[in-house]
Amino acid sequence: MTTQETQPLLRRDGADDSGAPPRRVLVVDDSRMQRRILGASLARWGYAVDEAASGTEALERLRARHFDFVISDWMMPGMNGPDLCRAFRQLPHEDYGYFILLTAKSDKGEVALGLDAGADDFLAKPVSGPELQARMNAGERILRMQGELTEKNRLLGDTLAEIRQLYAALDRDLVEARALQMTLVRDRRIDFGSAEIAFLLRPSGHVGGDLVGCFALPRGRVAFYAIDVSGHGVASAMLAARLAGILGASAPEGNVALQFGRGAKVEPRPPDQVVAGLNRAMLESMEVDQYFTCVFAVADLASGEVSLVQAGHPHPLVLRAGGKVERLGQGGLPVGLLAEAAYECLNVRLSPGDRLLFVSDGLTEAASPTGAELGQEGVERMVACRQALDSPALLEALLQDVQGFAAEADLNDDVSAVIYEFRGHDVVSEK
Numbered sequence: 001m002t003t004q005e006t007q008p009l010l011r012r013d014g015a016d017d018s019g020a021p022p023r024r025v026l027v028v029d030d031s032r033m034q035r036r037i038l039g040a041s042l043a044r045w046g047y048a049v050d051e052a053a054s055g056t057e058a059l060e061r062l063r064a065r066h067f068d069f070v071i072s073d074w075m076m077p078g079m080n081g082p083d084l085c086r087a088f089r090q091l092p093h094e095d096y097g098y099f100i101l102l103t104a105k106s107d108k109g110e111v112a113l114g115l116d117a118g119a120d121d122f123l124a125k126p127v128s129g130p131e132l133q134a135r136m137n138a139g140e141r142i143l144r145m146q147g148e149l150t151e152k153n154r155l156l157g158d159t160l161a162e163i164r165q166l167y168a169a170l171d172r173d174l175v176e177a178r179a180l181q182m183t184l185v186r187d188r189r190i191d192f193g194s195a196e197i198a199f200l201l202r203p204s205g206h207v208g209g210d211l212v213g214c215f216a217l218p219r220g221r222v223a224f225y226a227i228d229v230s231g232h233g234v235a236s237a238m239l240a241a242r243l244a245g246i247l248g249a250s251a252p253e254g255n256v257a258l259q260f261g262r263g264a265k266v267e268p269r270p271p272d273q274v275v276a277g278l279n280r281a282m283l284e285s286m287e288v289d290q291y292f293t294c295v296f297a298v299a300d301l302a303s304g305e306v307s308l309v310q311a312g313h314p315h316p317l318v319l320r321a322g323g324k325v326e327r328l329g330q331g332g333l334p335v336g337l338l339a340e341a342a343y344e345c346l347n348v349r350l351s352p353g354d355r356l357l358f359v360s361d362g363l364t365e366a367a368s369p370t371g372a373e374l375g376q377e378g379v380e381r382m383v384a385c386r387q388a389l390d391s392p393a394l395l396e397a398l399l400q401d402v403q404g405f406a407a408e409a410d411l412n413d414d415v416s417a418v419i420y421e422f423r424g425h426d427v428v429s430e431k
Helices: 030-045 055-063 081-089 106-115 129-185 234-248 271-286 377-385 393-404
Strands: 026-030 047-052 069-073 096-102 121-124 189-191 193-200 210-217 221-229 258-260 266-268 294-300 305-311 317-319 325-327 346-349 353-359 415-422
Touching: 026 030, 026 055, 030 047, 030 129, 047 055, 055 069, 055 081, 069 081, 081 096, 081 106, 081 317, 096 106, 096 129, 096 193, 121 129, 121 393, 193 221, 210 234, 210 415, 221 234, 221 353, 221 415, 234 271, 271 305, 294 353, 294 415, 317 377, 325 377, 377 393, 393 415
Parallel strands: 026 047, 026 069, 069 096, 096 121
Antiparallel strands: 189 193, 193 415, 210 221, 221 294, 258 266, 294 305, 305 346, 317 325, 317 353, 353 415
8 A cells, every 4th residue: 555545534734625623532541652652643644632541531531522533442440442432322422433442352252342332443452553544544434424414414404494494384375275265155055035055165185176156147046056176286276266256256247157138138148158168268268287077057046947067077966855866967078178078058947845966076086995986876875864954964964974984084185065955935036
């Protein structure tokens, strides 16, 4: 090995290339001569050297401050080298210390004892200068890697702390966003005299992409709908909010469900035209990579006639006053997928006491612990068992039944439902 290869990692002036202070070394030996010999070599190589004449004295010094290296004799009166190493490893210093045992022992069992005590390296006595220098260089590499790892861990910790702060801020914003989203359905039960509408809306996360609502129309009619935007989270919630704005605007030019008729009189659009208009808006003006399923209905508050469009949403159900449950619709295409999609109206007549129910796939696609889906049939069976309840109570009971089926208090998808109940009295006059 050449002289250049055996040079220590520290310069003779005690500072490394980064300008850091010299490494501190504690030499522990009951022989004063041995301490002086080792100390002189280490000081010449740029280390800051301290000495201890026993293991007990060394431990006191190690408790008082951190040393980068400890070079200790194995055999000493009182506390020997392995015991000192074991005690050193138990000290609460953050930085690592490199421990070298000096020994005349070559027995494999003794070496294993030293390693088990926590020693990093061994030097045979009498100590050779070049061999000591090589051991110190090896220790320097270990300490440098440990220092780099510590710094990376510190940076990682700082980054994680910043991420936690960002997540906390985001969580607060999402809590506010959820509160705002829930205001889109301020009333869970709206009385129109001859009919009432009840709503259920439960996002699976902070915010969701389901939307339910209703609004009065001219000529004694009311529109009500259930919408399920594809995906989850903020993007779905934002699209749901945009749709709420389109369907909630009171001015005819802002609400896709309204139009000007003869003499500039405001008229309701048929449901198929409403859904077709939403489909055009999704593809031409909104420019989003999402779609949604829906059921949109217009009911005559006097006659019980309901005209509706099913666009990819689970089948609407008619709950007859006598207890029979009827399934409506053929499925239809979701809104926002195909420009050429066509939507057809389905007409149903409700008698007094009949109800019309829309549910989202958060209910029909709920899965049991074994993975079996509840399905449309499962929802129909649950509804049939709950028909004696009034509409708001029926919706809450249905949600609880589905949660029981899935064995989960929080379902994996947004849940929404609408019930329109026709009473057949308090006939509304034409506007």
